[in-house]
Each structure stands twice: as structure tokens, then as C-alpha cells.
Amino acid sequence: MINKFTDNKLLLIAIHIIIGYLATFTWFPKPFGLGVIGFCVFFVVKAKNNNEESFLLAMYIAGAEVFIRMTKGFVFYETGKYSVILLLILGIFLGEFKQKFGVQYIFYLLLLTLGIVFTQVPDGESIRNAIVFNLSGPVVLGVAALYFYKRPIKIETILNSLYFMILPIFSMIAFLYFRTPEISEIVFGGGANFETSGGFGPNQVATAIGVGIFIIIVFIVLKVKLTGFLFLDILFLAYFIFRGLLTFSRGGIITGFIAMIFFSFFYFLHKKGSLKLFFNYFLIGGIFIIAIWVYTSNITGGMLDNRYAGKNAIGVEKKDITSGRLDILEEQLNSFLISPLGIGVGNGKFKRELSDKKITAASHNEAGRLVEEHGIIGVVILVGLMIIPLLNFFYFNNLQRAFIISFYLFWILTINHSAMRIAFPGLVYALSLIKIKENDYNTSIENE
Incomplete structure (x- = not known):
């Protein structure tokens, strides 16, 4: 059944572009959001996860989460994360493969709950919302890690999963096209732009677009046509980059390009004597990106240059190019030094709101x-999460490392600019734990 989707890639891309247009109508998003979740759960149960349907559809939901959120297609804000968790749990119990759970991730989930003991919220605030907002992402990571830990996955399946993930990102890109005002009417400044992000959070939108850029480049590098036509893949790549730059949100775009560079490097390193080819690709890609940058910068009146240079609208360098993130991090570290056992899940935001330093953002x-709210336990969790995938990385050859390191980098970079607001970083972290299988498809790639 999965083959019916993967054998008709261009058709499904076209359908998802149409979905992006339909999402501009208020009657469409809710039925679409509910229908997607219902279909995914039904499909996994019916197929009994015989062909990694849980994995593929969890990737689809993770790719769709920002799009469905921005169109208000979810009943609850965290529905995307709940759905990913449900699909992976179903996959664990329904599938033929008997997963051997990584005991370290069972302890990880247990340690997360200890931070709830210290949670206290101001009057009028919901303790449930505070806990869910901060722990739903980490729980996705834990459940996904239990599913994927040393799980044998073919490279063909990985590429299929990336294809499933990018489908709803095509819908989001189409939605942005139809919802964004004329560029000439938009006033660009020194901050992220909501008008070019469909009225939604530019940080999350740019993160999703950065993922889409990475996926298209992976297909191009591996000489596997995403749409069936190389020129069309390149055309979509150019437009994805253009839309990503227009959000004026830097983290997701920079993360996508860093992951792409490391993926390409290890892939060409695997093809012995191909470092020269890597630099040739790098040079051509650099010229391609510069051309898109120059075009985008011109239509934004040069504000794109200021944004990425950390300057405000008049060209004056900002004191903090991280948009206040360093101030928050400094407060978090100070809080850890004062309360090394942690201050409780969700308390960080409220603590800053009560301070006199006017740093109120989550x-x-x-x-x-993790360090502020979970204390020493948070430090242990963080160190463990960082080390385990690296051990997996050294086990494989360079072709397999190309996937592992890019998944790992996506996780560690995303959580440092966007925390775990969406399911994607938790899910992609778990992909750095898989055991990538050698197979005929793998061999065909190597012999390209």
C-alpha cells in the first residue's frame, strides 16, 4: 500500500499544493487536521506496521504540524505531538519487529517527571498547560527513542520517510504564497516577519522550511528525483529557499544548511576520491544560493542583509543578535546556580515575569x-542525550554517518533556537539512534 504513495510522488506533491490553497478557506483546516490524524491511525492499525507505517506517518504528522497549527486545523495546540506519540506506540505493539527498548530512555522519561514535583504556577495560570507545553516535546523524544533505538531501517525507508515529511511542507509553502500580501506592500525591519510567515510564528515556519530545503538537497545529492524531474526539484528548492529567507527568521534556515553541508560532506567522503566533487557541488550550490539571496535582498530593500548581520532596520548593529535568547539563557544559568535541584517544570517563564529585568519570554x-527547571537531573539528561547518538555515529560507514550526523545536528541546533515547540526535533533526534541497514537500494546509490 505504501508503494502507491511512493510511486506517485509528483501527483501527491500536486495534491498537497492544492491542499495549501484550500487551507486559505476557513471551512477546510479543521476537517483536514482531523482527517489526517484519523487516517494515519487507521492506516497503521490496518497495516499492523508491517512496513514501518508508524515511522512514515509519524514523519508526515511532524512535517504537517506547523502547517496545521498555522491554519488552526488542530483542536488542541499540541495535537501534533500527541499524534506522533500515539502512532509510534501503536507501531511498537503492532509491528512484527520486537523492539528492544533502550533502558536509558526509560530512565529519561522517568527523570523528566521528577521536575513536576517542584512545579508551581501563579494564580490564574494552568499548571497542566505549563507542564504539557514544556514536557510534550521531550516526551515525543523519549517515545521516539524507544521506537527507534538500534532499530534496523533501510536507506530506502529513510528516503520514503523524508518524502512523507516534505509533502505537507509543500502545502505550507503554497499556503504562504496565497496568504502573503504583495512583497512591495510589506514593511521589512530588523526582526522576524509575520506577514511572510502566514501570520504565524516565523521561527516555527522557518524551521519547517529549513527541513524542506534539506530534504530536497538530500534527494538531489543522492541523484534520486523527488518529483521525477531534476529541473523541477531545483525549481522547488529555489522557491523554498526564497520563502525561508522571506520569513526573516534565521535559525531554521541556517540549521537546514548546516545539516545539508555535513550530509553532503560525509556522502562524498564515502565515495572515495570524491572530495573534489564535494567542493564542486559546494561551489555550484554557493553560487545558486547567492543568486537567490541577492534577489531576495533587493526586493526587501536590503533588510535581509541587516537581519542576518544582526542589525536593525537602520543598519545599526544590535547589542544581542539572538533576539533576547542570550538574556534568557543567562537568567537560566543563574537560576541553576541558585537552585541546583531545579525550580520545577514550566516555572522558568513565570519566574522571569516576576523579576525586574523584563525578560518574560518562554x-x-x-x-x-532543562538545566534551569530540572537542575542537576537536567544536566544528566542533557549530557546523556548528546553522547548516545555520537556512539552510534562512530559505528557506521560514511554513507550511513551522513544521515546520522545530519539528524543529530538538526536536533541539537533546533532545540537551541526553538526549544521543542514542535514534534520534529524529538523525532529527528531518535532517527540518529537507528541501525541503518545495507540493502540493494543502498548499493545502487553507492554505484551512481
Whole structure:
């Protein structure tokens, strides 16, 4: 059944572009959001996860989460994360493969709950919302790690999963096209732009687009046509980069390019004597990106240059190019020194609101949140999460490392600019734990 989707890639891409247009109508998002979740659960149960349907559809939901959120297609804000968790749990119990759970991730989930003991919220605030907002992402990571830990996955399946993930990102890109005003009417400044992000959080939108850019480049590098036509893949790549730059949100775009560079490097390193080819690709890609950058910068009146250079609208360098994230991180570290046992899940935001330093934003840095709210236990969790995938990385050849390191980098970079607001970083972290299988498809790639 999965083959019916993967054998008709261009058709499904076209359908998802149409879905992006339909999402501009208020009657469409809710039925679409509910229908997607219902279909995914039904499909996994019916197929009994015989062909990694849980994995593929969890990737689809993770790719769709920002799009469905921005169109208000979810009943609950965290529905995307709940759905990913449900699909992976179903996959664990329904599938033929008997997963051997990584005991370290069972302890990880248990340790997360200890931070709830210290949680206290101001009057009028919901303790449930505070806990869910901060722990739903880490729980996705834990459940996904239990599913994927040393799980044998073919490279063909990985590529299929990336294809499933990018489908709803095509819908989001189409939605942005139809919802964004004329560029000439938009006033660009020194901050992230909501008008070019569909009225939704530019940080999350740019993160999703950065993922899409990475996926298209992976297909191009491996000489596997995403749409069936190379020129069309390149055309979509150019437009994805253009839309990503227009959000004026830097983290997701930079993360996508860093992951792409490391993926390409290890892939070409695997093809012995191909470092020269890597640099040739790098040079051509650099010229391609510069051309898109120059075009985008011109239509934004040069504001794109200021944004990425950390300057405000008049060209004056900002004191903090991280948009306040360093101030929050400094407060989190100070809080850890004062309360090394942690201050409780969700308390960080409220603690800053009560301070006289006017730093009220919720944490965009998951590492800082873990250290502040979970204390020493948070430090142990963070160190463990960082080390385990690296051990997996050294086990494989360079072709397999190309996937492992890019998944790992996506996780560690995303949680440092966008915390775990969406399911993607937790899910992609778990992909750095898989055991990539050698197979005929793998061999065909190597012999390209």
C-alpha cells in the first residue's frame, strides 16, 4: 500500500499544493487536521506496521504540524505531538519487529517527571498547560527513542520517510504564497516577519522550511528525483529557499544548511576520491544560493542583509543578535546556580515575569530549560542525550554517518533556537539512534 504513495510522488506533491490553497478557506483546516490524524491511525492499525507505517506517518504528522497549527486545523495546540506519540506506540505493539527498548530512555522519561514535583504556577495560570507545553516535546523524544533505538531501517525507508515529511511542507509553502500580501506592500525591519510567515510564528515556519530545503538537497545529492524531474526539484528548492529567507527568521534556515553541508560532506567522503566533487557541488550550490539571496535582498530593500548581520532596520548593529535568547539563557544559568535541584517544570517563564529585568519570554533553548527547571537531573539528561547518538555515529560507514550526523545536528541546533515547540526535533533526534541497514537500494546509490 505504501508503494502507491511512493510511486506517485509528483501527483501527491500536486495534491498537497492544492491542499495549501484550500487551507486559505476557513471551512477546510479543521476537517483536514482531523482527517489526517484519523487516517494515519487507521492506516497503521490496518497495516499492523508491517512496513514501518508508524515511522512514515509519524514523519508526515511532524512535517504537517506547523502547517496545521498555522491554519488552526488542530483542536488542541499540541495535537501534533500527541499524534506522533500515539502512532509510534501503536507501531511498537503492532509491528512484527520486537523492539528492544533502550533502558536509558526509560530512565529519561522517568527523570523528566521528577521536575513536576517542584512545579508551581501563579494564580490564574494552568499548571497542566505549563507542564504539557514544556514536557510534550521531550516526551515525543523519549517515545521516539524507544521506537527507534538500534532499530534496523533501510536507506530506502529513510528516503520514503523524508518524502512523507516534505509533502505537507509543500502545502505550507503554497499556503504562504496565497496568504502573503504583495512583497512591495510589506514593511521589512530588523526582526522576524509575520506577514511572510502566514501570520504565524516565523521561527516555527522557518524551521519547517529549513527541513524542506534539506530534504530536497538530500534527494538531489543522492541523484534520486523527488518529483521525477531534476529541473523541477531545483525549481522547488529555489522557491523554498526564497520563502525561508522571506520569513526573516534565521535559525531554521541556517540549521537546514548546516545539516545539508555535513550530509553532503560525509556522502562524498564515502565515495572515495570524491572530495573534489564535494567542493564542486559546494561551489555550484554557493553560487545558486547567492543568486537567490541577492534577489531576495533587493526586493526587501536590503533588510535581509541587516537581519542576518544582526542589525536593525537602520543598519545599526544590535547589542544581542539572538533576539533576547542570550538574556534568557543567562537568567537560566543563574537560576541553576541558585537552585541546583531545579525550580520545577514550566516555572522558568513565570519566574522571569516576576523579576525586574523584563525578560518574560518562554525559553527558546531546551538545554537552558532543562538545566534551569530540572537542575542537576537536567544536566544528566542533557549530557546523556548528546553522547548516545555520537556512539552510534562512530559505528557506521560514511554513507550511513551522513544521515546520522545530519539528524543529530538538526536536533541539537533546533532545540537551541526553538526549544521543542514542535514534534520534529524529538523525532529527528531518535532517527540518529537507528541501525541503518545495507540493502540493494543502498548499493545502487553507492554505484551512481
